Amino acid sequence: MSWEAVARKDFRDAVRSRWLWVLSALSILVFAGAAIGRLYVGGGSQQEAAAILRGFLFYLKQGTAILIPLTALVVAYGSITRERESGTIKLLLSLPHSRDDVVLGKFLGRSAVVSLPVLIGFFVALLALLPAASGLDILVYVEFALLTALLGVVFVGIAVGVSAAANTNQQALVGAGGLFATFWFLWNFFVTGVNRAATELFGLSTPQQFQLRLALKILNPIQAYKSLVDSLFMSDLEARIRMFSLLLGMIPNQRAAQALGPQLSPVFSDGVVLLAMLLWLAVPLAVGIVWFRDADL
Numbered sequence: 593m594s595w596e597a598v599a600r601k602d603f604r605d606a607v608r609s610r611w612l613w614v615l616s617a618l619s620i621l622v623f624a625g626a627a628i629g630r631l632y633v634g635g636g637s638q639q640e641a642a643a644i645l646r647g648f649l650f651y652l653k654q655g656t657a658i659l660i661p662l663t664a665l666v667v668a669y670g671s672i673t674r675e676r677e678s679g680t681i682k683l684l685l686s687l688p689h690s691r692d693d694v695v696l697g698k699f700l701g702r703s704a705v706v707s708l709p710v711l712i713g714f715f716v717a718l719l720a721l722l723p724a725a726s727g728l729d730i731l732v733y734v735e736f737a738l739l740t741a742l743l744g745v746v747f748v749g750i751a752v753g754v755s756a757a758a759n760t761n762q763q764a765l766v767g768a769g770g771l772f773a774t775f776w777f778l779w780n781f782f783v784t785g786v787n788r789a790a791t792e793l794f795g796l797s798t799p800q801q802f803q804l805r806l807a808l809k810i811l812n813p814i815q816a817y818k819s820l821v822d823s824l825f826m827s828d829l830e831a832r833i834r835m836f837s838l839l840l841g842m843i844p845n846q847r848a849a850q851a852l853g854p855q856l857s858p859v860f861s862d863g864v865v866l867l868a869m870l871l872w873l874a875v876p877l878a879v880g881i882v883w884f885r886d887a888d889l
Contacts (some may be wrong), residue, residue, distance in 0.1 A: 594689045598697025599704070602671075606705040615663065615705065619713025621814055622659065624720050626652045626754045646825050647722065649736055656740050657814050660710065661772060662746040668702040668751035669768040672884065673761040676761045699752045706740040714740070732824050742869065743817045749873035756785070756880030759887075775814050783808040802851035806860055809835050813872040816865045823865075829856035 606612050617848055628646065630794035633874045671697065675681040684694060714737035758764040787805050796804065809815050815835060822831035829852065858864070
């Protein structure tokens with residue numbers, strides 16, 4: 593298929609430009625370094641395997657929640673606009689590729705560039721963890737690795753969608769950077785503002801306020817990712833309550849526990865949280881594809 597050819601070319605270009613090697617080295621350094629630090633600096637070698645893994649994932653997810661989205665946006669934000677500005681997009685479209693093929697192929701190629709180094713880094717980290725944790729729950733570890741790779745793919749989809757809809761590389765950079773800043777720094781202000789306005793308009797009870805806030809938090813792909821990682825070691829309910837905790841989850845929010853418990857609504861289950869992440873992959877990419885069809889090159 594034509595989009596496969598675009599994806600292969602994009603991936604080969606990344607290999608030739610050493611993007612893949614740099615990201616692989618960075619992933620190995622971060623993930624393996626975190627594993628070694630947890631085991632040998634933090635004294636993890638004296639703990640049970642499950643406790644070692646729990647500590648490693650908690651320690652690492654704080655970093656991956658920043659590093660992976662930022663890396664994906666840097667790798668992918670100029671995937672279309674850079675070629676438009678250089679004129680190579682016209683050469684690419686002169687081949688038997690449709691505009692849809694170009695966007696989809698760019699998404700797949702950049703997704704491979706981002707996710708493959710992540711998986712390599714996790715594999716090396718696993719080799720570092722095994723000597724001190726022979727009873728390691730491999731399934732939980734693999735699920736964490738796949739969730740982290742998925743986070744990268746989601747942000748590649750966002751960046752490629754923005755790049756396809758933008759007219760210039762600068763517009764794509766501002767759009768991708770603005771979304772990252774919104775997810776990381778502004779989202780909780782948005783949640784608080786919507787909750788306050790809804791409470792004033794509709795007189796929401798305390799449980800309803802927490803349910804509204806939780807629904808809005810889940811719509812943030814970074815917060816959704818962190819909650820899914822928490823679900824690897826605790827129930828859906830405990831993971832959702834932890835989204836309201838302070839100091840990186842170390843101080844629990846008792847009001848949230850009372851408002852959301854004792855039974856979690858299926859609306860907030862892990863499957864729904866995962867679906868929210870996938871929507872951030874599909875919707876920006878689909879918008880970018882449609883927008884790019886009529887773009888003036």
